[in-house]
Amino acid sequence: MQFKDVVGHQALKNQLIYNVHNNRISHAQLFLGPEGSGGLPMALAFAQYIQCRDKKPEDACGVCPSCLKHKKFEHPDLHFFFPVARTKAFENTDHEKITSKDFYRPWRELLLTTPYFKYNHFLEKIGIENKQPLINANSCNEIIKTLGLKSFESEYKIVLIWLIEGLYHSAAPKLLKILEEPPEKTVFLLVSHNQEKILSTIRSRTQLVKVPRLNEEEVRQALTEQYGCEPGRAKQISLLCEGDFAEALRLALAGNEPLADFDTFRYWMRLCYRKNVPELLKWVDSISKAGREKQKSFLQYGLKMFRFCLLSNYKASPLVHMEGEEKDFIHAFSPFVNHLNGLQIVEAFNDGLYHIERNANPKILFTDLSFNLARLFAPFKK
Numbered sequence: 001m002q003f004k005d006v007v008g009h010q011a012l013k014n015q016l017i018y019n020v021h022n023n024r025i026s027h028a029q030l031f032l033g034p035e036g037s038g039g040l041p042m043a044l045a046f047a048q049y050i051q052c053r054d055k056k057p058e059d060a061c062g063v064c065p066s067c068l069k070h071k072k073f074e075h076p077d078l079h080f081f082f083p084v085a086r087t088k089a090f091e092n093t094d095h096e097k098i099t100s101k102d103f104y105r106p107w108r109e110l111l112l113t114t115p116y117f118k119y120n121h122f123l124e125k126i127g128i129e130n131k132q133p134l135i136n137a138n139s140c141n142e143i144i145k146t147l148g149l150k151s152f153e154s155e156y157k158i159v160l161i162w163l164i165e166g167l168y169h170s171a172a173p174k175l176l177k178i179l180e181e182p183p184e185k186t187v188f189l190l191v192s193h194n195q196e197k198i199l200s201t202i203r204s205r206t207q208l209v210k211v212p213r214l215n216e217e218e219v220r221q222a223l224t225e226q227y228g229c230e231p232g233r234a235k236q237i238s239l240l241c242e243g244d245f246a247e248a249l250r251l252a253l254a255g256n257e258p259l260a261d262f263d264t265f266r267y268w269m270r271l272c273y274r275k276n277v278p279e280l281l282k283w284v285d286s287i288s289k290a291g292r293e294k295q296k297s298f299l300q301y302g303l304k305m306f307r308f309c310l311l312s313n314y315k316a317s318p319l320v321h322m323e324g325e326e327k328d329f330i331h332a333f334s335p336f337v338n339h340l341n342g343l344q345i346v347e348a349f350n351d352g353l354y355h356i357e358r359n360a361n362p363k364i365l366f367t368d369l370s371f372n373l374a375r376l377f378a379p380f381k382k
């Protein structure tokens with residue numbers, strides 16, 4: 001991953017490059033930003049730049065032996081760690097023994113597709129279903145072992161830990177010790193989406209690199225220039241994705257999916273509003289046949305629409321990033337989602353998401369949700 005492939009954040013790229021040229025590479029850095037803002041891609045580009053043998057003023061060369069290995073995410077001096085859990089493939093292995101190394105293959109495949117991936121996509125790719133993935137003590141042992149080895153090719157050995165908030169508390173002391181007294185020429189690049197969940201002892205031992213949410217222009221430009229997205233569509237997606245480039249890519253690759261979500265959502269809301277039970281049951285039947293990920297992203301879309309309705313009620317319409325039919329719908333629908341029922345609706349949807357992630361029966365879940373919504377809309381019927 002070169003800096004040119006990282007979306008936006010030019011000032012941050014300049015700063016990182018400056019630090020390398022001025023021998024100010026801090027030995028432990030925390031790339032912190034919301035999902036889709038590009039913390040992981042930025043850390044990858046930084047690692048490639050540090051290890052490039054023919055650094056250009058604005059980017060890694062892209063062609064030296066080190067860069068070629070980075071391109072395939074297989075540089076021997078770049079070590080990846082991330083939260084894992086025991087999956088079906090490791091049914092007979094003690095869960096304590098499992099480490100990130102066991103998942104290098106799907107991890108690399110994921111990066112090769114794009115480092116702008118969603119957390120859910122990661123779970124699906126490595127096959128974690130209903131478990132909480134963690135960076136366990138054994139992964140920490142693995143990090144220490146890795147650091148004890150001589151570096152293979154590069155001056156710097158780099159340990160990239162994705163989602164450091166997944167560090168298991170009892171495993172932390174091992175990592176803390178090595179963060180405090182790292183071997184020479186070792187760089188830790190930690191990536192996180194959630195500052196509150198990171199242990200404060202980890203935070204205090206790292207230099208903070210903020211990777212903020214992307215702005216609409218950065219998303220729009222990357223979609224048209226790097227991904228060949230048609231300008232009108234790129235504009236629409238940049239408004240919808242709220243600075244999350246993983247979401248932007250999902251929308252771009254899904255073709256017209258946002259509108260498909262919209263049609264489904266609008267139809268469902270109408271049925272709930274009218275409490276049309278026979279049609280609701282048919283609708284529930286069809287959504288139940290969609291995959292779990294699809295159901296989740298649909299509920300997330302619904303949450304976004306409700307949020308926009310609430311904003312629209314608070315006369316915060318300029319914040320409502322929608323155009324065309326979706327915007328008209330929000331305008332017409334917002335009187336039914338208001339300060340009296342809005343919170344309950346959002347809670348019901350969040351609840352739905354929570355249970356879908358835990359393999360709830362989708363038929364029961366969407367039926368419940370439909371009747372719940374019908375009940376919450378009822379007092380506001382015209």
Ligand SMILES: [Zn+2]
Binds near residue numbers: 052055061063067
């Ligand atoms: Zn190079």
